[in-house]
Amino acid sequence: MTGNHAPLRDGDPRRLGRYTVIGRLGEGGMGTVYLATAPDGVPVAVKVVRIDLAHDEQFRRRFRSEVNRARQVPPFCTAEVLDAAPDDERPYLVVEYVDGPSLAAVVRDRGPLSQANLHGLAIGVATALTAIHGAGVVHRDLKPNNVLLAAGSPKVIDFGIAHSPQATTGHTRTDQVVGTVAYMAPERFGPESSGSTTPAADIFSWGAVIAYAGTGRNPFGSDAAPVVAARILTQPPDLTGLSGPLRDLVEQALAKDPAERPTARELIDRLLTAAPAQSALARQPELLAAVEEAQATDVATALDGAGSPGTVAAPGAAPAHPAPPSPAAPSPGAGVGAGAGLSTDATTRFDDGAVPHVPAAAAPVAAAAAPLPVSPAPAGDGPTSGPPPAPPGPSSGRWGRVTLVVVAVVALVTSLTVAGLMYGVIPLPDRSPQAQSSSSAAPTSPAASPSGAADQVLFFDRLTSENRWQPREDKDNDTTCAFQNALVVTRQSVGSYRCPGARDQLTDFTMTVDVRLQTAASCAGIWFRFDTGGYVLRVCADGYYVLTHGVGGPSAVTTVGTYPFAALLGVNDLVKVGIVAKGPDMTFTRDGQPLGTYKDPTFDVGRVVLGIFPDPKTTADPPFSVAFTNIEVRVPTP
Known part of the structure; x- marks a missing residue:
């Protein structure tokens, strides 16, 4: 059985129907994902709905139909x-466990994919969308975390209880757009999009996912979510690093107009x-078999003008992409569909931040206060710069109005962040000159380490925004790992805690x-040198x-060495901590x-993990808080 899971907690079920629960795989907004075994011993993932949602009859009806x-x-x-x-x-869904x-x-740990692997990924995800859309x-939430690179073929997850295209406002909320902003299609950012998400939105997400896999960055940047949303609405994608036919296809998939995007089958x-296809499929026979099955499907589910599934299109029929909704104001009570998918990440993530709608009346004021950049997102991590665009005129249509809405969101979220009301869910980037010039890419030239050996940089992370380390809010353990111009770990009780981060397995390092x-x-x-122990x-x-x-x-910890300081560290004093490990x-x-x-x-290989470890004998009152910046890891030059 795989070890890629967390232990069960008090209150977790030990059995669900005929499935034996053995561990936790992750949590999402709708519930918890468990690792379990079927009666025949095969591992499965079981997604269990939250108690409060389980008692909602409207939710149960939607859950059942989806x-x-x-x-x-x-x-x-x-x-x-x-x-x-x-x-x-407690309603639950059982899906194939993908190891x-x-x-x-x-991509975070190893960088962009090679050309052959990237092409195989593009084919695999397009094949998955063909199957999903055909049903x-x-x-609605295709993103890199929902694509698993299993042996033989990539697998797309978390479509199981995604909304069908005819989702109605009876199952929605009026204050949120659900999904991961960096991979959301532009038509999803306006109130007119209520209940009308189409397969074309997934094609846009496909383009953003493939661009990320091939370049190591999102094509619309990695700033705060509202800023990224504004770029999606108004700017072309930055596809530097992609080339050839695949770049052309990604660019078409990222078209602002849904009608200009290809269908999954056309992808x-x-x-x-394309030339790399033969190499990619030759190395992945399972992927080739999946592609052949998808191509053998002679009919596809189309959408009629009302967005209702069930109309079967004849083979070769034109793709059924509805035109963008009219700019008419939504009816009272209209909203944006609330997604029901669960993440199977091993840690709780907060990359699904919802973008609140702002009344359009506030938009012109916000536009003056927070103009949008007009240049494409740069390849690095720094903010986009450039002159603001001209304000939309009376004939700008739907996109002009939606852009103003998003600009207002930028101003609103920025003010809320300054006021300390965003709780680290959408951290604003570090805009200092040092941060703008930093890079997490490892230099290839060797350099002398404190050990005196010639080492090369494996990675460098300023820890001012999500990169190799990720944020986490763990209410059960009273701890947060958040980016506040540093990786800040805060604990409201005594006890150690480790934040999710780099997965590199290190032997000798500095x-x-x-x-x-x-x-x-x-x-x-x-x-360090940590896995289940270290x-x-x-x-x-x-x-x-x-x-x-x-x-x-x-959980046993034993102190084996003490090294006192000649001068005590004061609160907020900076100290550069170094560790050199060479053999024992x-x-x-x-x-x-x-x-x-x-x-x-005792331990010769493992990860470097950052966290907090207050003295268990302390009588001081919480909170306990520490901050990390500028981590650099070097390994011996081969």
Whole structure:
């Protein structure tokens, strides 16, 4: 059984119907995803609905109808829906367990995909959309976290209870657009989009996902969500790094007008004519079989003018992409569909931030206060610059009005963030000159490390925005990992905590990171060579403490070395912490100067993990808080 899951918590079910629950895979806005085994021992993923939603009869009706539709999706590069209990006390959905990393994790840890792998991914995701759309379902939240790179073929997940195209305002809320903003089609950002999401929106998401996989960045930048939304509405994508027919196809998929985008089946047909297709399919026979099954499907579900599924189009019929909705004002009570998909990430994520609608009357004022950039998003992490566009005139139509709405959102969210009301869900980027010039790409030239060896940089992360480390809000453990011009870890109770971050497995390495202890009695924790066990360096006001974690039991920690400071660290004092690990020998530095050494062969490989580790004997009151910036990891040059 796979080990890629967290242990069960008190209150978690141990059995759901005929399935034995063995661990937690993740959480989403609608409930919890568990790893379980079927009676025949096959692992499955079980998505269990939240208690409050389970008691909502309207939700149950929608859940039941969407599960029935999802079960009609053929398993062409998708995680197959295996079973469901929509009438159970806690409704749940059982889907195929896919044992493989997400596209987001692979690109984050290893960089953009090679040409052959990228082309295979493009074919696989297009094949999955062909299956999903053919069953009359629109995914609505296609993104790198929902594409798993399983052996043999990529798999698209979380379409199982996505809304079908005819979703009505009876199942929606009027204050949110649901989805991950960086991968959302422009037509989804206006109130007119209420209940009218079409397959063309998924094609736009396909283009953004493939651009991310091929370049390592989103084609509309990585600033705050409202700024990215404004670029999606008004700017061309930045596709620097893509070339050839695939670039042309991605560019067409990212067209502002839904009618100009190809269908999923057209994506497959055009991808198969490109030169890399033969190489990609030759190396992935399961993908080839899925493509052949998708091509053998002679009919597709079309949409009529009202957005209702069920009309079968003849083979070769023109794609049924409805024209953009008319600019007429929505009827009272109209809203934007609330997605019901669950994430199977191993950690709780907050990349599904909803964009609140702002009354159009406020837009002109906001437009004057927060003009939009007009240049495409740059390749780096810095903000886009350029003169503001001319204000839309009376004939600008729907897009002009929606743009003004989004500009108002930019101003609103910025003011809320300054006021401290956004809770780290949509952190604004660090706009300092240093941050704008930084890069997380590893230099290829070797450099001398504190150990004296010639090392090369594996990665450098300023830790001022999500990159190799991710935010987390863990209410069960009273802890947050958030970006506030640093990776800030705050705990409301005594106990250690590790934030989700880099997955690189390191043997010999050198690392440095800047640390600030932001409250009294706080200690930073740096786990290294860590997997289920490893070493921990506690950085406290009075010195370093080296511990083993996992010797004698999974949660056992033992102090094996103490290295006091000559001068105590004050609250918010900056210290550059260094660790050099070479075989069993470890050296710990403070501001570049050796502070102590330790020798032990117990753990020889594992990750570097950042977190908090206050003294368990402290009598100080919480909160405990520490901040990390500028982590650099070097490894020996091959």
